[in-house]
Amino acid sequence: MSTLSDLATTDELLVVSDFDGTLAGFHPSDIYDVPINGDSIDALARLSQLPHTTVAVLSGRHLAGLQKVCPLESPVIFAGSHGAETSGEPSGERGPDxxxxxxxxxxxxxxxxxxxxxxxxxxxxxxxxxxxxxxxxxxxxxxxxxxxxxxxxxxxxxxxxxxxxxxxxxxxVSGENKGTWISRRRTLIGATGVLFIGDDTTDELGFATLSEADLGVKVGPGDTAATLRVDDLAEVARIYQELAELRTLWARRRDGSSRD
Ligand SMILES: [Mg+2]
The missing domain is CATH 3.30.70 (Alpha-Beta Plaits)
Structure with missing residues (x-):
């Protein structure tokens, strides 16, 4: 299992976040009126601007609904329907056969x-x-x-x-799930370390694909294959903030040494 410090200095970092129950709380009747954690959003936006760092929001929501409710922007990747639809990928937007x-x-x-x-x-x-x-x-x-x-x-x-x-x-009816999506994206960008945070049953398929170089974080109670557990959305935000700080320092050091 990696630590945040390990991930902050990895060559190619992939940060994957679930949305509901991880970046946002719940609303009993209106799924578009959920309380979003601004600290997490800010930290993920900062991470997405750093070199060799890819940020994705991977949700069970359909892609259009996810983009409507989540205030992040490109270069953050949006993956809806548990990875069956990915922003910027026409193949993911074909629809069912x-x-x-x-x-x-x-x-x-x-x-x-x-x-x-x-x-x-x-x-x-x-x-x-x-x-x-x-x-x-x-x-x-x-x-x-x-x-x-x-x-x-x-x-x-x-x-x-x-x-x-x-x-x-x-x-x-899709063969895609959070685990297949993370594996595919890891290969696509050549990620050397993955952070994945999620709170629900479908996230377990994501945690199950993680390896020693990665870190899986489960939000809240329940059985999990994740190696770290946090209680609530505020703790999730602290993880993303700390990683953003450490990764920014890594990027500056790297930048400085390449100019020497
Ligand atoms: Mg969730």
């Missing part, structure tokens, strides 16, 4: 039948994913919310994967 669309259509019928009985549960439709949301329902009726998630999680189909998260069940 006929077979995937057919699987999604069958899934929609089954999910609509499950949530029909509970008006405060709903199905979010993303290009490659469907997400059953029960957060609002869980506040007044946790048992019904759990029943809906249990019923949804029973659905199986070839080419379809599902995963449970915090008050959600998420279905995917």
């Amino acid at each position: 006929a077979q995937q669309l057919s699987i999604l259509q069958d899934l929609d019928e089954q999910l609509e039948a499950i949530v029909a009985a509970a008006p405060r549960a709903y199905v979010e439709k993303k290009p490659y994913h469907r997400v059953v949301h029960v957060a609002e329902l869980a506040e007044e009726s946790p048992e019904t919310a759990a029943e809906i998630c249990d019923a949804a999680a029973q659905i199986r189909a070839p080419g379809l994967t599902s995963m449970r998260g915090k008050n959600i069940v998420e279905f995917s």
